[in-house]
Amino acid sequence: MARTRSVRSLMEEAASMPPGFARTAVAEEAVRLADAANDLDAGFEARVALASAAEHGGEARKALVAVTWCLGQIDAHPGRFDKHGPYWALKWLPWTLIDIPDVPLDEVERVVAEMRRRYEAEGTGQDAVAKMAWTLPLYLGRIEEAVEAHRHWRLLPRTEYGDCRACDVHSEVQLALAAGDTARALDLARPALAGRLECGEEPARILGRLLAPLVDLGDLAEAERLHQWGLRLARGNPSLLHTQAQHVVHLVRTGRVDDAETLLAELVDVCDHTVIDADSRMWVSAAGACLATALHEAAVPEVRRTLGVRPRATGALAGSFGQEARTTAAAFDRRNGTGAVSEEVETWLAVRAGSVSHAVPAVPSPAAGTAPTAVPATDDPGPGTDDPEALLTRARTQPALTDEARVSLAERALAGFRAAGEEDGVARARRSIGTALVRLGREDDGERFLQDALPDLAAHPEEQAWAALELARLAFVRADGRIDDEVRRLNGVALASAERVPDRAAVLALCRTAEAEWSVVQLGPDATAAQVADAAQAFAGVRELVAGAPTELAHVWGTEASCRAVVGDMEGALAAASTAWDIARQSADDETVAQVGSLTSGLLASTGQLDRALDVLAAVQRAELARGERLDAGDTAVARAELLRDTDREEEALALAWEAVDLYASVGDAVGAAGARLTVARLLRALGQDLNAYDILSELSAQAGEGDDRRFEGRSPSISRCSTPSTATRTRR
Template identity: 30%
Template sequence: MSESIRIDELLEQVDQTPFGPEERALIDQAIAIAVESGDEFSEYRARMRLASSANMTGDTDTLLSSFAWCLGKHDADAARFPAKPDDSAGDLLWQYKWMAGTLSASPAFPAADIRGVLDDMQSRYERAGVGQSGVAMARFGAAFANGWLDEAAEAYRVLTTTERDDYSHCDACVRSESAAYLAATGRDDEAISLYEEIVEGGFSCGEEPEHALSDALLPYLRAGRLDRAKSFHLRSYRDARGNADNIGIIANHLVFCAITGNEARGLAMLERHIAWIAHDRLNQRAQFSALAATGLLLDTIVDAGHGDTVVRGADSAELEPFFGSHTGPWTAAELSPAAWAAAAAIGDGFDRRNGNRHLADRLQATRALRTERYDVAITGEAFAAPVPAAAAEPVDAGGWVDRARELAALGEIDRALAAAEHGLTALESDAAASVTDDRRAELIGIRLAVLVAASRLEDAEQELPARIAALRAAGDEAVADALARHGLLLAGSATASDLPVLEQELGVALQSGADDLSARVALRITAVRAEAGDLEGAGTAADTAIAVLDRAPEPEPMLVGAAFQLAAYLAAQGEEPATALPLLDRAIAAEPTRVRRAESHRLRARLLAGSGDLEAALAASEAALEHDLAIDARMRVVEDCQLSAAILDDLARPDDAVARLRLAVQHAKLAESPGLVGVRYGLGRQLLRAGRTGEAVELLQDVFEAEVAAGAPPAARAETLHLLGTALRGEEEFAAASGAWHTAAELFEEAEAWPGAVAVLADLGRLFAGLGYAEEAIEVLERAVADARRDPDTVASLADALHLLGQVSLEHGEPNGLDRLDEVAALAREHGADWLLADVVDSRARGLAALSRPEEAVATALTAAELFEAVGATRPAGGSMLFAGRVLQSEGRHDEALVLISQAIERFDGQADAVALGRIALADSLEALGRLAESAEARRLAEEV
C-alpha cells in the first residue's frame, strides 16, 4: 500500500472519530507518514485537522504552531496549499476566527498582536471576497474578553447589524457570547432572552449549549428563576465534565455551588477537575476563572464550618506553580488564600497587557459573591460521611461479652475473637467468682462458635476442652457432658447426617429435665433441618425449644431470642406468613444483641409491607436501620435503607425514598462494597420516580461509565441506558435520549434479552412519533416487533410492539396498520386478555378515522365501548363513545353525536377531566344545531368541573 493511500485512510478515520486522544493519535500517525515520505500536501491536510482538534481539546500550543505552519505554506504557494484543501480538512479563513480569542487568553501575547491578527483576518476575508460577519464576531469577542468595553459596545453594534454569511460564527456561539456580554453590562433581561432562545431553539456546537448554560446561572439566580438555574447547572455540568478544555465552564459551576448551599457538591467537583487548571498553560483566562471560583467555593466551605476539610488533589506537583509548595494535603482554609493569590497574579498580567482593571474588577465581584445566597437543593455529596462515633471500649467483662456477641453475629470473625480475648483478660479483675465463671463460659462459647462458623475446625477442637471446663466451673454439667459426648456437633458443625444423634440427645435431655441443654439441642436441630429444606421438621424442633424455654424459670435471653427468631423465619416461609409477626415481637423483646433485633425488625418490615400495612412496615424498617447504624453494620445499613426506600415509594413519598437511598450509597462507599454501582443505579431509578430527572441523568451517566469501566454485562449496561434515556427525555433532551436508547437496544440485542430490547425500542418509537418523525418511529417499531418474535415467551412484548406499530402506522396513513392491530386482537383472544382486546379495538376505530373511513370508525368504537364495559372499564368505555361522537360531529351528524356524547358523560361517573371534555364536545354539537343557550350552559358546566 502506498503512503498516500495510507494517509487518506487515516484521515478518513480522523473525520469519523470524535475529538480526543484516539483522534489525535490518528492525526499524529498521518503527519508522521507524510513527513517521512516528503508529502507536504498530505502533511498540510493533516495539520489542518490537527489545528481543529487542538482547538477543541484545549491544546493551545499545538493550535498556534499548526495554524502558523499551514498559514506559511498557504502564503508561500496558495495554488499548491489552498485555504480549503479538501471537504473535511477545515478552512484557513474559518480557523482564523479562533486566533484573536486564542491570543487574548494569555497575557504572554501583546495587545498589538491581537489587534494585528484581527486586521490581517479582515484583509484576508476582503481579498477572498467573503462576508465580514466572522470578522465582526472576532472583534467583538476580543474586545469583550479583554475589557475594552467601549470597543466591545461598538463591535456588538456592528455584529448585530452585519448580515450573516458562510463564515459567520454558529447561531449558538453568537447568542452565547452576546448573552454573556449583556449580562456583564447589566442587561440581564436581554441576556436571559438569548439564553432561552439557545435552549428553546436547540442551538448547539462544540462547547454549546453547556458554555452558555453555565454563564446563565448567575443571571437566572438573581432573577429568582432558581429551578431553571438548577436545570441548567445539571445539564451543563454533565455535558462539560468530560473535556479538560472546559475548565472555564466548570468554574461557573463551582460558583453556582458556592452560593446555592451546595458547597459539598462543589468540593466534589473541584477535586474531580482541579488538575484541569494546569491542562493548557496558554489558556490563562480559564485558569483565572477557575482559581477565582476555587477561592470563592473554599471560602463558603470555611463559612459552613468545614475549613479543615482536605481538598484532595490540590497537592499535586503540576499545581505547585499556582498554589506554591505545601507540606502535606491542603485544607480548604489553607488553599483559599493561595487560590485567590494565584488568580490575582494572573489577573494583574492581563490588566497590564490590556491597559485596564478588567480582571481586577472581576476578581472583586467574585469575592463579593460570598455574601449572596440562593437556596437550590441538590442532594448528594456531604462533607462528613455518616460514620457513627467509635463505640467506647468496654470497661468490664460484661461489656466485652456484649461486644463479642454482636461482632460474632455480624460475622466479624477476627474482631469477635479479639473481643472475647479482651473479655477473658478483664475477668481477672472481676471480684465475684460466680460472675467470673459464667462470663468465662460465655466468652469461650462465643469463641468456639465463631471458630466453627469460620470453618476453623482444628482450632475449634483445641478450644473445646476449655469450653467444657468453663461450663463445669459455672455449674452447667448437662451441657458440658453433652459437649464431651458429641464435640463440635453441638457447637454448630452438625449436618443432616448427624440428626439421629441430635434427636437422641434431645430426647435424653427432655427426659432428664435439662431445660438449657434441651433448648440448645432443639435449636441446633432446627437450624440443621431448615438448611436441609425440611421446614416442617425444623418448625417442630423450634416449637420444642420454645416450649422448653417458656417453662424454664430464668431462660437465657440469647436462647429465647434465637428460638423465636428461628420460628418466625420458618413461619414466614409457610402458607400464613402473618403468623410470624407475634413470634418476631417475642424475639425482639428477648434478644440482647442489636444485630439480632435488627434482623427481626427487618423481617417484620417485609412481612408487614407484604400485607399492605405500610406505615407499620416503615416503622419496623427504620427500627432495623437505627440498630444497624448504631453498630456501624454498613452493608446491613444499605439493606435497611433499600427496604425503607421501597416502602416509602409505595407510600407515595418518593423524595423520602431518595434520601434513604442516598444514605445507602454513602454506606456502600464506606464498606467499599462491590455492589456500590447497583446501589447507585437504584438511587438513579428512584430519582426518576421522584421526577428529579436532571439529578437522575447525572447519576445514571456515572453509573453507566462505572459499568463500562468494570466490564459489566451488556444487559446490565442496557438497563442503565434505558433509564438514562428516560431521564433525558424528561429533561427534553430528545437527541441525547434517542442516542441512549439506540445504544441500549443494541446492547439488549447483543445479550439476546429480547423483552428489554422491545421495551426500549417501543420507548424510542413513542419518542419519534411524538416528535413527528413517523417514518423513524415505524422503522424502530418494526425492529421491536422482529425482536419480540425471536422469543416465544415474549407474547406480551410482541402485543405491545404490534399495538404501537399499528397505531403509528395508521396515524401516518398506512392502512397496513390495521393488519398489525388485527394480530394483536388475535393474541388477546388467544390468551384471554379481554381488556387488551377492548383497547386494540378502540385503537382500530381511531385508525379507521385517520384513514377517512368514518362509518367503520363509529361502529368499531361502539364495539370497543361494549368490550370495555364487559370488563368493568367504564371510563374507557365512555372514551370510546366520546370518540365515536366526535367522528359523527366531523361528518356533520350532530343529532346522532349528541346521543353518544351524553351516554359517554354518564360513563365518566363524575371524573372531572373526562366530564369537562364531554361537555365541551356536547356544546360543540348543540351550537352547530343552533341550540345556543344549551351550548352556553354546557360550556359553563365544563368550566365549573
C-alpha cells in the first residue's frame, strides 16, 4: 500500500507540472513504482497519466507504448478498468504513427479501424472517428477529400471522445489555409484570437499558423500581436516545436535574425538531445535552413553559437539544415503518395530576411477578450491598377465584392479622374458611387451623387438613363408610391436618353418597365382585380419591345410578378413569375436565373409551395456560385436552410447553414457568417445536439459584444429578400 500511495503522489505531482520532459519523467517513475509493487491497478492509472504527459510533452512514442499496454489490460480483464482515459488517448495513436515516415499508411488505417471498432462497441465517439477522416487526408495533402469529409464531421453531435473546441478550431483553421481560404481561416479563428478558447496547446498552434497569412495580407500589427502572444505560450514546450519553428520563420521574414537565431538554438538543443518525432525535427531543420540562408545572403559568415555538430559557417549550415529537412520531407511524401510535405518545406526555405518592406510595429501584449483582426478589405485591385478606369471597371464588374468595397473603389476612381481633369470619368464614377450607396441604404447620400452625375452623363446616354431611373425610383418612394411630376420628369429624362442609345431596345424597355411597375404599385393593396389587370396591360407593350431577347423578357415578366404581389394579386403574381422562371431557365443566363429565381422562390414559399421553392432556390444558388457572387449564394443557402427547417428536414438544413457560414467567411463577411452560425445553432438545438449548439451560441454571444459585431443580431437572411422588384436589382450596373 505504501508503494501505491507513492504512485498516487507522483501522479498528482505530474498533474500539477507544465508539459515537458520533467513531467513525463515523473509519470514514468510512477509507472516504475507500480510495476515494482506488482500493482496492476496502479500501473494502469500511472500509464494513463504517462500517456497524457508524454503526448503533450513531445514524446509521443512513449504515449503509444503506454496506451497500447492499457488497451491490452482492458481486453484481458473485462470490466476491471475505466476505459475512458485509454479510449480518449486512442485518437493520438494514428498521429504518433504517421509522424514516423517508415510506418506505412496501412498500419495507420489499421489503428483508425481499431479506434472505430472500440468506439462503436461503446456506442459513442463517432465524431472523433469522423474527424480522423478529414484530418488525415489534410495532412497527406488530399485537400478536396478533407473538405468533403469535414462537411460530414461537423453535422455530427459531439461525444465524450471528441476533441475540445479549441483543438477543433485549430484543425479547421489548418484546413481553410490548406484550401487557400485565408478569409475563412481568420473567421474561424475569431474566438481563439479574442482569447476565448484555450487548452494545453491552444491557442498557441492557431497563432503560429496565422503568422504567415497575416503578413501576406499586409496586416503586420496583428501578425506581431499573435507572434508575441503565441511565442510566450509555446516557448519551452517540446510538443510545440513545429509552432516555435513557425515563429523562427516569422522572425526571419520580419528581419529579426538575431532573435530568430536565439530561438532556433533552443529548438535544436531539444531535438539533438531527446527523442523527438521526425516531423518536428523536419520543421526545426526547415526553420534553421531559412535562417542560415538569410544570414548567408546578408554576408554574415558564421552563426553566433554552435548548433549541435553542424557547421557554423552560414552557407554550409544552410545546406546542412536544408538537406535534413528535404530528406525527411521526401521520406514522408514517398509514404504518403503526395508531394504536400516537400511543397510546404520549400515554402519555408524560400522565405527571405526582411522581405517585408514595412517596419514591424510594436504592439502591447494581448489581453483576454481582445478582438481579432478584421479580414482585410477585398477592394485593392493590386499593383499596376492605379488607373481610374481600371478601378471603376472593377467596382462595377468584380464578383463577390461588397457594396462598401465597390464604393471604395469608385471613390478612388473618382479621385483619379478629378486629378486628371477627366470630367467624363468623374460623372461615371459618381453614378457608380450613388447607385452603390442607395443599395447600402444611404439613399440621401446616393441621391446627391446621382444628381451631380446626371447632367454630365450626356455623352453616355445608357448610363444617363440608368442614373435617371434610379433617381425616379427614389422619387417614387419619397412620393409614398405615387407617380408625381418629379417621377414623370426623371423618367422622361431616362426615356430621352434611352432613345439615343444605339441599341436602345433594352434600355427603352427598362424605362417602360419602370413606368408599368409604378402604375401597378400605386394602386395599393385595395385595388380591384380589374384595376390591376388594366394597369398591368402596360407590361404587354414592353414585352413586344424585347420579344427577341429572352433575358430581358424574363425580367419584364418578373417585374410584373413582383408588382402584382405588392398589390395582393398573388395568383397573378405567381403565374407571371412561373412564366419568367421558365424563360430564365431556357436562357441559361446565370444572372437572370439568379434574379428571377429569387423572386419566384419567394412567391412559391409565400403560397405554401415549399418543395418547389426549394428546387428553384437550389438553381439560384448554383447560378450565383457560377457568377462568383458568394455573398448572394450565402443568403440563398440560409434561405434554403430555413425552408428545409420549415419542412422538418433539419439535417439537410444544417448542411446548408454550414455552407452559408463558409460562403460568408470566404469573402470576409464576419457579420453574415455570424448570422449563419446562429441558424446553425438553432438547427443543432432542434436536432438535440445541445452541446454543439452551446459552443456556437457562447461564441456568438461573446462576439456580439465586440464592436460592430453585434450587428449580426437579426442579420440572418430570409426568403422575403427574393421579393425585391427586379428593376431595382437590375440597375445595380
